[in-house]
Amino acid sequence: MRVLLVGDIVGRPGRNAFQLVVDRLKNEGRIDFVVANGENAAAGRGPAPDMIHALLNAGADVVTLGDHAWDSKEMVAGIDLETRVVRPANFSKGAPGKGYVRVETPEGNITVLQLIGRVFMQPNYDCPFHQADRMLKGELGADKVIFVDFHGEASSERMALGRFLDGRVSAVFGTHTHCQTSDETIFPKGTAYITDLGMTGPKDSVLGREVEPVLQRFLTGVPHKFDVAKGDPVLEGAIVDVNMKTGKARGIERIRIQI
Numbered sequence: 001m002r003v004l005l006v007g008d009i010v011g012r013p014g015r016n017a018f019q020l021v022v023d024r025l026k027n028e029g030r031i032d033f034v035v036a037n038g039e040n041a042a043a044g045r046g047p048a049p050d051m052i053h054a055l056l057n058a059g060a061d062v063v064t065l066g067d068h069a070w071d072s073k074e075m076v077a078g079i080d081l082e083t084r085v086v087r088p089a090n091f092s093k094g095a096p097g098k099g100y101v102r103v104e105t106p107e108g109n110i111t112v113l114q115l116i117g118r119v120f121m122q123p124n125y126d127c128p129f130h131q132a133d134r135m136l137k138g139e140l141g142a143d144k145v146i147f148v149d150f151h152g153e154a155s156s157e158r159m160a161l162g163r164f165l166d167g168r169v170s171a172v173f174g175t176h177t178h179c180q181t182s183d184e185t186i187f188p189k190g191t192a193y194i195t196d197l198g199m200t201g202p203k204d205s206v207l208g209r210e211v212e213p214v215l216q217r218f219l220t221g222v223p224h225k226f227d228v229a230k231g232d233p234v235l236e237g238a239i240v241d242v243n244m245k246t247g248k249a250r251g252i253e254r255i256r257i258q259i
């Protein structure tokens with residue numbers, strides 16, 4: 001089973017790139033299942049449920065979120081009705097939504113779990129390491145094929161979590177920084193890993209936003225509106241080939257496809 005993992009989709013350019021590339025890869029028979037990070041899909045901000053449905057219609061099987069999960073009031077109100085969207089499992093107890101979903105496929109179940117980091121992030125998230133450990137010993141104990149989106153800032157924290165979960169999940173992949181790393185690998189016990197998938201959106205930008213307002217913010221310290229940049233869209237991510245019987249990864253290929 002080849003699973004396409006898609007880095008943070010930013011605004012309309014990102015959504016367009018996502019649709020085009022997923023169509024192409026499916027037509028070429030290169031992918032069987034798609035996990036996409038959608039936390040910036042709505043003009044760079046967190047999506048409402050209708051945007052999630054658009055990503056699902058465009059070919060995503062599961063959409064993950066992140067620190068922008070609650071940008072839209074509609075998502076806070078409606079996420080409990082969604083079956084194919086996950087927000088970080090280590091959000092505070094009582095937060096709406098789910099931290100994992102389990103999807104049936106003809107070859108077996110695929111579970112997608114999301115966690116969020118605490119280094120250089122909000123301090124009020126629960127520990128992602130202990131959260132993952134508890135879940136893998138608990139409700140996910142019988143799941144063979146598990147993909148973990150670790151939405152974090154620090155490479156050290158993400159790499160450490162990847163090592164911590166080696167052999168216990170099929171893949172750990174980072175999202176959030178919008179900068180693709182070239183460290184894709186398979187750890188000794190069979191877990192595929194990449195520190196960050198990158199971004200799906202306009203490359204001629206600062207993390208998907210227009211360059212000039214971001215520069216002015218740094219130069220003056222005055223808040224500016226950061227609109228999504230235009231043009232030059234790219235899809236960044238990785239394709240993981242997983243053995244559905246053992247849950248071990250057979251390969252990981254990093255991808256960057258310019259439209």
Ligand SMILES: [Fe+2]
Nearest residue numbers: 066067068176
């Ligand atoms: Fe994020």
Ligand SMILES: [Fe+2]
Nearest residue numbers: 008039040176
């Ligand atoms: Fe993001």
